[in-house]
Amino acid sequence: MSCWDTVADYGLRAIGIGLRGLPKTDFTLCQQVTLIGSGMIWNVYFGVISLFVGFFFAISLALGKFSDRWWLRLPADWFVFIFRGSPLFIQLFFAYFLFLSLKKHYSFFDPFTAAWLGALIVLVCNTAAYSASIFHGALLSIPKGDIEAADAYGLSGWTRFRKIIWPTMLRLGWPAYTNEAIFLFHATALVFFSAFPAWQQRGDALYYASYFADKTFNPFVPYPILGGFFILLTLLVIGFFSAINRRLNRHIPAEDYQKIRLRLNMFR
Amino acid sequence: MGFYTSFATVLLLLAITAPTALMFGFAGASAARSQFAPVRWFGKIYIAIVRGVPDIVFFLFFVIALDQALEWMRHKTLCPDWTENIRQGADFVVCQAAKLPQGDSPQWVHKTYGFALAVFTFAIVFGAFASNVLFGAMQAVPRAQIETAEAYGMTRRQSFWRILVPQMWVYALPGLSNLWIVLIKSTPLLFLLGIEDIVYWANELGGSKLARFSAYPHGDWRMWYFLALLVFYLAFTKASEVILDRLMKKLTYGQATTGGAQQLAAGQ
Known part of the structure; x- marks a missing residue:
């Protein structure tokens, strides 16, 4: 069987297309690369969707934290504290069992116990909390002169936010937000290792990598493959985010603005 | 009972890992600024590798790799006349005497060995993060201080x-x-490393108990167990934050930083 056949059989295995049974014996390198790669579909899915939804959620949370009104500030503060103060791993476990017991009483919660929705919600809340504190920090570090100038020009309310505060906040927060995005992609690997079951063995990349490591007792092949895939994904994310960073800073001389510096160093 | 001792396991892990990681970090940071090039490369490579590889991948990979490396070394020294290959296809075979821990050793030895591996892994990974922090801190000490020391002939x-x-x-x-x-x-x-930690016990104890199998029949309580864990972690991180803030205030006192200057100005 050539490698292309394997790719055809297992390339989309993680979303249920292709051969049903996973390889049982005589694992080839090609099979491992293909299956782990197909598992990356889930990592990308979780990462991209929760990044997108979480972005807007984070902005509203950051504005809530920044607000003068206590009934906006307190809930936002608590939300950020809860999701930043506890491990993502425990959050995933708790959410799964919460949805499981809700499901017993209301059939509406049926899809929530599946990873594609339940884990997604947790990841959205988690990344929103972390990004909210990044954007809150950015809001706090907007130069006072910018706001004063806006006031002097007679801008106020929505216009002042849209034309002055919003772009400056994004610009200042963006390098830190890039790192957050990278951690988020790495954190997606936790999903199937917490309680969320991989239905019909449709798991993410780490799920397949540990499957191979279990079957072959040899961690030296699947985990480096997985590492390679993640490094590739990280480079893509960095490329995309630095393009946006350049766009956000296009009015500032190139040597003055903060370049995105890679800081891959945090767990959740 | 296991549930409560598992909290002690977590605390013990923290108590051992934190100083060990700090030590590794200090060694790594000193190595990275050594004048002797190979030592410097070693320090830099150590920091770079551990930080570049996605987090839990490193955890899953490193424990098995370390285990196999230890067994391989013992195999080489204890059974020199063993002729078969160690890696037979998918299996990792070493002679009986080289097994770690010994097959006939009591249960607690197995547990302690697993725990020690976990501690070592945590220390290596967090040591790399710590050496990155310490390396930055050493660079941040004003250059003039060192120059003055040199001028005094140190x-x-x-x-x-x-x-x-x-x-x-x-x-x-x-x-x-x-x-x-x-x-x-x-x-x-820790749960992923196969240690019976709080996640393991919450999963076990909270699961449905039937009257037939257990003295205390109850439904699925895992949700409440994980909620308790969530609260435990929240309280723990909050307490640490408060204490560390106080420590920072103390350390800043009288230092040539903006924080120290502010404290002096406030007349504290």
């Missing part, structure tokens, strides 16, 4: 221990306290 070693090391902590503390909180939040990953 050797490189003397100025390192008497000038650089006492002063670097105030620069390192924000990074280190961040790291401590991250370390607390990463302890549930």
